[in-house]
Amino acid sequence: MSSLRNTDIARLRAHHRLMWRIRKLEEAALRGLKAGVVLGAIHPSIGQEAVAAGAVGNLRRDDILLSTHRGHGHTLAKGADSEAMLRELFGRVGGTCGGKGGSMHIADFSVGMLGANGVVGANIVIAAGSAHAIKLRGEDRVVCCIFGDGAINRGPFLEGLNWAAVFKLPVLFVCEDNGFAATTRTSTMTAGGGPAVRAEAFGIPATLVDGNDVQAVDEAAARLIGEIRAGGGPRFLHAKTYRLTGHTGVDPAAYRPAAEVEAARMLEPILRCAEVLRSAGLSEAELEADRGAAEAEMDIAYEAAFAAPYPGPEEAFRDVQDAGSPEEVAF
Amino acid sequence: MTIMTYSAAAKAALAEEMRRDPYVWAVGEDLGRGGVFGQYAGLVEEFGPDRISDAPISEAAIMGACVGAAMTGTRPVVEMRFSDFALCAVDELVNQAAKARFMFGGQSKVPLVVREPIGMWRSSAAQHSQSLESWYAHIPGLVVVCPSTPADNKALLKAAIRCDDPVVYMEHKNLWPMEGEVPDGEILLPFGKARQVQQGGDITMVSWSAQVHVCAEAAKSLAAEGIGVDLWDLRTLWPWDREAILTSAAKTGRAVIVHEAVQVGGFGAEIAATIAEHTGARVSRLGAPRAPIGYAPPVENAVRVTASQIVAHARTALNG
Ligand SMILES: Cc1ncc(C[n+]2csc(CCOP(=O)(O)OP(=O)(O)O)c2C)c(N)n1
Numbered sequence: 001m002s003s004l005r006n007t008d009i010a011r012l013r014a015h016h017r018l019m020w021r022i023r024k025l026e027e028a029a030l031r032g033l034k035a036g037v038v039l040g041a042i043h044p045s046i047g048q049e050a051v052a053a054g055a056v057g058n059l060r061r062d063d064i065l066l067s068t069h070r071g072h073g074h075t076l077a078k079g080a081d082s083e084a085m086l087r088e089l090f091g092r093v094g095g096t097c098g099g100k101g102g103s104m105h106i107a108d109f110s111v112g113m114l115g116a117n118g119v120v121g122a123n124i125v126i127a128a129g130s131a132h133a134i135k136l137r138g139e140d141r142v143v144c145c146i147f148g149d150g151a152i153n154r155g156p157f158l159e160g161l162n163w164a165a166v167f168k169l170p171v172l173f174v175c176e177d178n179g180f181a182a183t184t185r186t187s188t189m190t191a192g193g194g195p196a197v198r199a200e201a202f203g204i205p206a207t208l209v210d211g212n213d214v215q216a217v218d219e220a221a222a223r224l225i226g227e228i229r230a231g232g233g234p235r236f237l238h239a240k241t242y243r244l245t246g247h248t249g250v251d252p253a254a255y256r257p258a259a260e261v262e263a264a265r266m267l268e269p270i271l272r273c274a275e276v277l278r279s280a281g282l283s284e285a286e287l288e289a290d291r292g293a294a295e296a297e298m299d300i301a302y303e304a305a306f307a308a309p310y311p312g313p314e315e316a317f318r319d320v321q322d323a324g325s326p327e328e329v330a331f
Numbered sequence: 332m333t334i335m336t337y338s339a340a341a342k343a344a345l346a347e348e349m350r351r352d353p354y355v356w357a358v359g360e361d362l363g364r365g366g367v368f369g370q371y372a373g374l375v376e377e378f379g380p381d382r383i384s385d386a387p388i389s390e391a392a393i394m395g396a397c398v399g400a401a402m403t404g405t406r407p408v409v410e411m412r413f414s415d416f417a418l419c420a421v422d423e424l425v426n427q428a429a430k431a432r433f434m435f436g437g438q439s440k441v442p443l444v445v446r447e448p449i450g451m452w453r454s455s456a457a458q459h460s461q462s463l464e465s466w467y468a469h470i471p472g473l474v475v476v477c478p479s480t481p482a483d484n485k486a487l488l489k490a491a492i493r494c495d496d497p498v499v500y501m502e503h504k505n506l507w508p509m510e511g512e513v514p515d516g517e518i519l520l521p522f523g524k525a526r527q528v529q530q531g532g533d534i535t536m537v538s539w540s541a542q543v544h545v546c547a548e549a550a551k552s553l554a555a556e557g558i559g560v561d562l563w564d565l566r567t568l569w570p571w572d573r574e575a576i577l578t579s580a581a582k583t584g585r586a587v588i589v590h591e592a593v594q595v596g597g598f599g600a601e602i603a604a605t606i607a608e609h610t611g612a613r614v615s616r617l618g619a620p621r622a623p624i625g626y627a628p629p630v631e632n633a634v635r636v637t638a639s640q641i642v643a644h645a646r647t648a649l650n651g
Contacts, residue, residue: 064403066399100436107438109402109438114402114439119422124395125391125399126395126399129395129396129397129403133399134403136354136356136382136400137354137403137404137405155391159387159389159392160392160396162392163386163387166387319432319433319436320472322494323494323498323569324474324522326471329570
């Protein structure tokens with residue numbers, strides 16, 4: 001590891017910073033949930049940050065990202081503003097969706113983030129279609145679609161992968177496999193060889209990666225996105241990770257042994273990234289500075305978001321539709 | 332004026348819009364061979380297989396992909412083959428297409444047209460005959476269009492393609508071969524403007540899609556009895572022309588809404604309630620019994636709303 005080149009170190013340091021920003025954003029969100037400031041359900045990705053940093057970090061700003069209910073990390077990695085994200089989670093004016101979506105519908109079209117989704121697996125076909133439009137328009141953008149291991153048992157997974165393969169579309173499918181679908185161990189409800197085998201059945205080349213090793217995710221994603229952008233068609237990345245928190249912000253996750261979680265904690269991605277950086281010569285102070293900067297950013301964002309007002313009731317009738325808008329006739 | 336079939340009128344509309352806007356494209360099963368009803372015949376020759384695109388038998392993917400494509404700078408026309416099959420894509424339409432604009436705070440619109448042929452058509456039985464328009468009228472975010480004539484099918488489809496909302500566009504399968512005059516030139520109809528099929532002072536009658544023609548037949552019989560029917564073709568269910576219908580109902584004092592779809596929970600109930608709330612008119616509705624549609628002609632016909640039933644219903648409405 002000490003053989004890391006300077007450019008590699010700088011890149012890894014950026015991942016380290018980004019992963020801390022994601023971690024601190026979600027800790028702030030959990031704090032908000034406890035305080036009653038986050039109003040609806042949230043699904044933290046604590047422990048899974050390497051997938052967001054490594055995969056999404058390889059996208060250009062004009063590339064497109066589709067995410068899931070567990071999408072805070074992906075969204076931040078795509079370039080969304082942390083304060084606008086917290087405003088959205090708090091349901092406030094200035095949220096990325098004006099406070100009308102919340103955590104499960106967080107989106108920031110200005111950075112190509114076309115939405116988290118409250119329906120498991122629904123983003124897969126939407127991503128395929130977004131890539132379809134890119135192909136029709138003759139652009140060189142790519143789409144990245146992230147979903148959980150539970151989503152591979154829904155029909156749209158099959159339909160979307162087949163679609164992307166048939167039309168040879170520029171899309172990277174990323175299965176962020178944290179081992180669980182809500183409270184269920186996904187392996188107990190999934191037949192066959194799992195996500196990569198299913199992807200390969202459609203002729204989509206699949207890569208398996210340690211999803212807690214940000215360098216490994218980064219390298220795999222860089223290679224796959226390069227192949228896609230060169231016109232190679234869809235690619236599939238299966239990233240194995242572990243969800244350190246409960247399914248939602250209030251789930252104590254009592255359905256799994258504490259020893260399993262403790263073991264996973266030793267393998268979590270920020271710790272591992274820091275170790276590599278340490279062995280490449282970074283000081284404790286530098287590593288601590290990344291954590292501290294992320295914490296400070298999110299503390300400030302939290303306070304600003306908390307101070308922002310709720311949108312007015314007139315927003316209930318805005319942006320529904322043009323023809324027959326409820327702004328004209330609600331009943 | 333050109334005489335055209337309902338099917339050809341829609342094809343002309345799509346071709347005109349595709350010539351006008353390079354980002355309009357159509358996708359669905361079998362479109363490369365003209366589509367299951369021939370309503371796309373010849374288009375692939377002009378526009379190529381990327382813009383008149385075949386699709387796997389994956390209704391959820393067809394609809395879902397078009398949601399993504401509509402949010403990424405194109406205007407898809409989504410072919411569902413039968414409204415019955417579109418039920419395989421309800422999440423993509425109701426939870427995704429209809430909600431994206433609102434829940435993302437207006438960051439994106441979803442300009443797509445979903446063509447979902449409806450209606451009874453030659454012993455097509457329970458899974459190829461339904462009229463499900465009221466389901467979509469219930470969903471905020473969607474526009475629902477049910478054209479009844481070749482002229483309307485051209486002008487409304489053009490308007491639907493230019494609309495930035497997701498439009499559920501329900502053509503009636505029994506009308507495909509119907510011929511009618513279609514005005515030449517660029518004509519678009521606004522949504523929410525009903526067509527007065529005929530004027531009459533005794534009773535207001537409201538319908539849409541193929542049922543309009545059955546109502547017209549009934550109105551002719553009623554005229555022979557000296558009963559004047561003010562017959563309206565709603566054209567679009569959302570938005571619907573409240574002003575025209577309420578004005579007519581207030582004038583005649585009696586209104587009946589007639590539709591092919593099941594009466595229970597049908598859109599006729601919405602119109603009837605609105606008329607009752609806003610005018611002193613007496614209202615009633617006539618739709619199909621709440622039973623699946625059968626295959627054998629006598630079974631199929633048992634749930635058909637016929638002209639003679641409409642006549643009898645109107646008489647009762649007037650005398651009651
Ligand atoms: C179609 C659908 N079914 C069920 C749910 C409820 N639900 C929300 S998240 C979840 C688990 C999803 O598991 P996975 O895809 O592995 O993603 P993860 O939560 O692990 O990130 C379930 C069942 C849903 N949102 N959508």
